[in-house]
Amino acid sequence: MTKEEIEEVLRAHALWCSNKDNGGRANLTGVYLRGADLTGADLTQADLRGVYLRGADLRGVDLRGADLTQADLRGVDLRGADLTGADLTQADLRGTNLADSKLPHFQLCPEVGQFRAYKKVQGGHILELLISKRALRTSSLVGRKCRASRVKVMGVVGGSSKTRFSSIYNSDFTYEVGKWIEVPNFDPDIRVECTRGIHFFMTMREAEEYR
Numbered sequence: 001m002t003k004e005e006i007e008e009v010l011r012a013h014a015l016w017c018s019n020k021d022n023g024g025r026a027n028l029t030g031v032y033l034r035g036a037d038l039t040g041a042d043l044t045q046a047d048l049r050g051v052y053l054r055g056a057d058l059r060g061v062d063l064r065g066a067d068l069t070q071a072d073l074r075g076v077d078l079r080g081a082d083l084t085g086a087d088l089t090q091a092d093l094r095g096t097n098l099a100d101s102k103l104p105h106f107q108l109c110p111e112v113g114q115f116r117a118y119k120k121v122q123g124g125h126i127l128e129l130l131i132s133k134r135a136l137r138t139s140s141l142v143g144r145k146c147r148a149s150r151v152k153v154m155g156v157v158g159g160s161s162k163t164r165f166s167s168i169y170n171s172d173f174t175y176e177v178g179k180w181i182e183v184p185n186f187d188p189d190i191r192v193e194c195t196r197g198i199h200f201f202m203t204m205r206e207a208e209e210y211r
Contacts, residue, residue, distance in 0.1 A: 001031055010041055017044055088141045093191035106190065108139040108202050109146040116154070117146065117200040118207035121165040126157040126207050127175055129200055136186045140193040144206060147197030149186035153177050157204060
């Protein structure tokens, strides 16, 4: 899109935000906007699914309620942006600057104390985990998968004669019923869903449906 086309989309969107009968909601689905300067733009509730914004300047942008599903936001400057209520499912936020930005509610797991959760391992088995009260833990801005630094395998949902199970992605990493497992180099980066840590879901159904 040209600079003039972007400005027209933003103008129409501003009208739509003030009166839904005028202008039109910004639809930038899949649009290539690498390096674009959208500083201070109002993109409230905009449709930005799959938009390519790598390296763009979005400082102070209003993205409340925007749909950023699968958006490419690598290296984007989002300092001071308002992402309250935004959908960042499967968005790529590697290298994104989120300093002083307002983030959507993303912490699915308790921030303190111990709790139970669920994990799928090889063979389709679902393990019930106890997350240690001393464990580092976080959810992610881009998905429902959580991770922690220290867990105990409490058992296998539905029962099993096996007591040791391998991780789906690393066969050398094993989980044994009744044992504590710890990851010393836990990564707390909320911008990334799959990184260092023991991954789990808060509900058994999510673990069962995980592929």
